[in-house]
Amino acid sequence: MVEVRTATNLGDMPSYRWMTLTTDYGLTDGFVAAVHGVIARRADWVRVIDITHQIPPGDVARGSAVLAQAVTHMPIAVHVAVVDPGVGTARRPIAIQAPNAILVGPDNGLLPAAADALGGVELAVHLDDPGWFLPEVSRTFHGRDVFAPVGARLAGGTPVKSAGTPLDPATLVRLPDPVVTIGDGYIEAEVLTVDRFGNVQLAAPGQALDDLGDQLIAGGLRAVKGGTFGDAPPGDLVVYVDSADRVALAINGGRAVVALAVSAGDVLRVATR
Incomplete structure (x- = not known):
């Protein structure tokens, strides 16, 4: 009999059997494969749903809209989203706990609409612990080196509150409300x-x-x-x-x-x- 790893038999902490990926990486380079590889090496039980990798480059508003409209149709999951024109700058990498879901990505307005669609922000943290990242972090590829390993570790059941410094949800960057x-x-x-x-x-x-x-x-x-x-x-x-x-x-x-x-x-x- 093949063991199916679930929240009840992976250990003491709840775990996630599913992750999703949403990026503007496209499909002509190796970026998406690298992110998949990092996840597979750290959470080999997780199944990954690619929401899309065809967000127009740097289009945070489009990424936010697509993610928010997709997540409510997903299973309970860790959602890693990377549309990140400010990668490597002072913008914060964050994780958000929402009801029955975790969102991981840049603090640039990409994630809050999806968190709202899932029931709201219960907890947010600044991912500022390098121990959660790959040993070497490229300033231009946080999807691979920061967000993928963080998402995989959270999928294993480590609580969001352990991933970094707590943030006031009111300080999260939000896109302007549409007219x-x-x-x-x-x-x-x-x-x-x-x-x-x-x-x-x-x-x-x-x-x-x-x-x-x-x-x-x-x-x-x-x-x-x-x-x-x-x-x-x-x-x-x-x-x-x-x-x-x-x-x-x-x-x-x-x-x-x-x-x-x-x-x-x-x-x-x-x-x-």
Whole structure:
């Protein structure tokens, strides 16, 4: 019989059978493999889910949005996320304890939205104990040398409070709240993300569509309110509630981001016509 290591048979401390990785490392270099290797050498029982390694380089806001929308669908896990344009500077490496999850990464706004989605920050620490890192730490590859070994050790059951100096959660860096204004017959909301299909996700919650009519103007273009892409004729714009329960825009058979000429951070108006 093959032993399955769980929180009850790995030792006295709870452990994690799963880790996730979210980075902007891409897949053409060896960066992701190196991180996987460090984890495997220190926590060989852990199964790793790659959320994505295709975050645009240095795009912390995109990484935060993708991570926050993915973690609620993950098993109980240690989530290591690295979108870190400030690597090697004074920005803090941190770990956050949330209900049934741990998040590890840079203190640059990447992690708090995911922690909130998981139930909130219960404890945060500054990872300032070199004994938790690889013996030699590159100033430009903390994903391999700091965050991966820390994540692996935490997956083994060592408590977050032992990983570094406690932090006041109020001091964690947070990204600005996205713009969302909901009025009589209209929504004005910041573009949160654009996916690989060219669909445009707004920061507005899905229920914001409830008070709008079926015929809409979105970014100056005619659109219909629908439930899926095929509710608009081919080539036409549809406004719908996406799988993350956000207001989103798509073109049936096309790319809404091109037609609307928007990018993440722009504010888009959707109104009844």
